[in-house]
Amino acid sequence: MDATPDTVRSSPADPHAEEFPSTPPVGGAGKRPHVTIRGLSKRFGRTVIYDDFDLDLPRGELISVFGPNGCGKSTLINMIAGLIPVDSGRILFDGMLLSEIKFGYVFQNYREALFPWMRAFDNIAYPLKLMKVPAAERKAKTEALVERLGVKIDLSMYPYQMSGGQQQLVSIMRSLVVEPEILFLDEPFSALDYEMTLFMREQLQKLFVESGTTMVLVSHDLEEAVYLADRVLLLSRHPARVADFVPVNVPRPRGDETLSDPEFVRLKAHCLEVFQREVRRG
Amino acid sequence: MIRRLDAFLPLVGVVALLAFWSLVSARGWVDPVLLPSPAATFKAFWSGMDGGALGFDFVKTVYRTTMATVIAAVIAIPLGIMLGSSERLYRSLEFVIDFFRSTPASAMFPLFLVLFGVGDETKISVAAFGAILVILFNVAYGVMNARKTRLLAAKVMGASRLRVLFDVMLRESLPQTFVGLRNGVSLALVIIVVAEMFIGSQDGLGHSVFEAQQLFDMPRMYAAIAAAGALGYGLNLLFLTIERRFVHWSGK
Numbered sequence: 001m002d003a004t005p006d007t008v009r010s011s012p013a014d015p016h017a018e019e020f021p022s023t024p025p026v027g028g029a030g031k032r033p034h035v036t037i038r039g040l041s042k043r044f045g046r047t048v049i050y051d052d053f054d055l056d057l058p059r060g061e062l063i064s065v066f067g068p069n070g071c072g073k074s075t076l077i078n079m080i081a082g083l084i085p086v087d088s089g090r091i092l093f094d095g096m097l098l099s100e101i102k103f104g105y106v107f108q109n110y111r112e113a114l115f116p117w118m119r120a121f122d123n124i125a126y127p128l129k130l131m132k133v134p135a136a137e138r139k140a141k142t143e144a145l146v147e148r149l150g151v152k153i154d155l156s157m158y159p160y161q162m163s164g165g166q167q168q169l170v171s172i173m174r175s176l177v178v179e180p181e182i183l184f185l186d187e188p189f190s191a192l193d194y195e196m197t198l199f200m201r202e203q204l205q206k207l208f209v210e211s212g213t214t215m216v217l218v219s220h221d222l223e224e225a226v227y228l229a230d231r232v233l234l235l236s237r238h239p240a241r242v243a244d245f246v247p248v249n250v251p252r253p254r255g256d257e258t259l260s261d262p263e264f265v266r267l268k269a270h271c272l273e274v275f276q277r278e279v280r281r282g
Numbered sequence: 283m284i285r286r287l288d289a290f291l292p293l294v295g296v297v298a299l300l301a302f303w304s305l306v307s308a309r310g311w312v313d314p315v316l317l318p319s320p321a322a323t324f325k326a327f328w329s330g331m332d333g334g335a336l337g338f339d340f341v342k343t344v345y346r347t348t349m350a351t352v353i354a355a356v357i358a359i360p361l362g363i364m365l366g367s368s369e370r371l372y373r374s375l376e377f378v379i380d381f382f383r384s385t386p387a388s389a390m391f392p393l394f395l396v397l398f399g400v401g402d403e404t405k406i407s408v409a410a411f412g413a414i415l416v417i418l419f420n421v422a423y424g425v426m427n428a429r430k431t432r433l434l435a436a437k438v439m440g441a442s443r444l445r446v447l448f449d450v451m452l453r454e455s456l457p458q459t460f461v462g463l464r465n466g467v468s469l470a471l472v473i474i475v476v477a478e479m480f481i482g483s484q485d486g487l488g489h490s491v492f493e494a495q496q497l498f499d500m501p502r503m504y505a506a507i508a509a510a511g512a513l514g515y516g517l518n519l520l521f522l523t524i525e526r527r528f529v530h531w532s533g534k
Contacts, residue, residue: 083434105438112431116531117453127439160534174439 034059034182034214035080040089042072042079049075051239053089062208062215064225066271067235067243068279073218076240077184080216081105093182104175104183108190110168114159120170121155127178145177149207165196169203176207182214190220201228202255209252222275226268227254234271236278244274318501326501327508336502339490340509343474346402346486347517350409350470355463358414362421362462366455367447372422383419387412387473391480405477405486412473413466420462424455457532460525467517475510487513 033056040053049072057063065073078084080091082098083105093101107113114123121142128138146155151169159167168188175183188204189197205228208215219225225232226248234243250264258264300320306312307319318326330336365372390408398404428451436450478488487510494503525532 081438083438105435107431107435109431112429113435115432115450115453116534117456117529130440130445158531160531178439 032059033057034093035216036090036092036095037080038090040079040091041087042075042084043087048239050079050089053240055233055242057214057216058231059214060212061230062217062228063231063233064229065216065218065233065235066220066222066225066275067240068237068275069220071235071237071278072240073235074186076235077186077216077218081184101182102178102180104178104180106168106172106175106183106185106188108187110164110171110188110191111159113171114167114174116159119156119158120153120162120166123159123170124155124173124177127174131178142177145173149173149176149210163196164192165200168192168200172204172207176211176213180213182216185215185217187218187220189224197224204228205253222268222271223259226264226271227258232267232271234274234278237281243278244271246271246274315498315500318504322501323504323508326499327505330502330505331509336490336505336509339485339487339506340513342485343471343478343487343510343513346406346474346478347409347467347471347513349402350406350474351413351463351467353406353410354413354417354466354470357410358417358462358466359421359459362418362459363425363447363452363455365418366422366425367451369426372426379415379419383415387469388476391477400482405474405483408477409470409473413470416469417459417462417466420465421455421459424458424462425451427458428454456529457525460521460529460532464518464521464525467521468514471510471514471517 035055035057037053037055037057040050040055041048042050065076067073075084079086080098081103091098093103114120115126118126124145125138125142128141133141151173153162153166153169155170159170162170168191172185172188185204189200192200201224204217208228217225217228219228229248232244232246232248234246235241236243246267248264248267250258250261250267254264303317303320307314307317327336331340365375387408390411391404394404394408394411398407432450432454433446436446441449474486475488475491477483478486479492480488483489487506490506491503491510494500494506
């Protein structure tokens with residue numbers, strides 16, 4: 001990772017110094033990268049979170065981000081999604097800027113992310129309203145999404161009348177209604193109880209298989225990270241480096257039996273080993 | 283059976299108070315000149331409200347309190363939103379707002395008398411002055427304390443600053459705005475009643491209480507106090523009802 005050729009680095013002052021999509025992928029993904037991150041640096045006060053960080057995220061995969069506490073997992077997706085500014089570096093999506101693409105973001109705190117003054121249906125349709133889609137079309141598109149995902153919730157309820165899992169499902173649907181090219185999820189299930197978490201994992205897997213959208217999921221639960229992912233991004237303590245980028249070649253749809261699948265168990269053990277090595281290094 | 287009776291629990295206090303009051307006046311524990319019987323008070327209340335002077339005074343006080351609150355809301359809500367949406371602007375004016383919010387509005391009577399003379403304008407404007415600061419403070423805090431995640435969520439969906447202000451911040455500030463309105467209308471009523479007592483007033487509940495006391499017409503005085511109490515309670519209830527209707531998500 002650290003041996004990235006100098007040619008890949010770019011100076012922010014000269015955006016046309018190189019063709020981004022043609023640079024060699026970083027992280028060994030092999031596929032044509034969807035997201036290209038080069039020379040990313042970020043510090044909070046005196047703490048360097050990222051220092052000249054390079055990474056490629058492959059298209060159409062579900063990527064779990066896992067690492068020690070405070071290593072900058074959420075910071076990474078927040079910077080990619082433009083929620084917090086980068087100090088330096090470039091993040092491109094198929095060579096385009098964030099402002100040129102459609103993306104979705106799912107917050108951990110669904111209670112505060114949804115709008116309690118709107119019914120669930122209007123919450124889901126709200127991003128379309130921002131895109132100035134006419135009311136009739138908004139309704140049709142939202143209904144089509146609900147139909148396609150097979151969601152059986154009474155969407156005329158207000159968010160505060162729903163269970164936590166239902167609210168987070170509404171929140172995820174709100175991020176999918178614009179047909180995003182990429183979806184970011186920041187610990188989406190960590191505020192839910194275990195039963196609901198298991199149910200929501202299945203829902204997310206279904207949504208992923210159904211939509212094929214590139215998804216980046218921050219998780220603090222290793223089993224969940226491996227179970228859901230096509231590839232697990234393991235980060236080191238800050239300044240964060242890629243400790244490993246592990247492909248998870250376990251067939252979908254995955255279910256309870258996946259948890260005892262030898263390959264799954266092996267990958268999980270490997271990820272845990274890398275994680276613990278990084279923790280001890282701290 | 284017992285559960286069904288629970289609905290009548292709020293009446294227990296009322297009945298107990300009336301029973302105690304009847305007992306005290308029947309036994310003559312307190313001079314009847316100072317505390318008339320409940321019956322005499324209710325008679326004074328009823329005859330006063332039913333086409334009598336009390337009804338006229340009541341309407342006058344309702345009019346003044348409403349005017350003061352409406353004026354205060356019209357000025358304070360947009361101003362509060364402006365101040366709240368820029369934390370730096372609010373911080374620069376915070377001391378001034380807090381200072382005048384802490385100044386008893388009654389201390390401003392003489393000044394407003396000079397400005398507006400002895401009429402409704404003075405009473406209404408002093409009450410509005412007091413209510414403005416209370417409402418302003420609450421609206422500004424409501425806007426400032428809008429949930430950060432909710433603002434981020436709107437921003438990440440591509441909402442412009444203006445959109446965020448109207449679609450999120452305004453809605454977010456509504457519960458706190460209603461707290462301000464309820465406090466504002468209560469304060470306005472207090473100021474109006476006091477103003478009606480002292481500044482050359484000819485009518486209003488404050489005037490009614492004061493005049494009855496001067497004439498030692500105690501049933502009428504208690505009736506006027508009860509009317510003022512009912513008005514205060516009613517206004518609070520009115521705002522609570524509106525709030526529940528339009529800010530259904532408040533506290534959830």
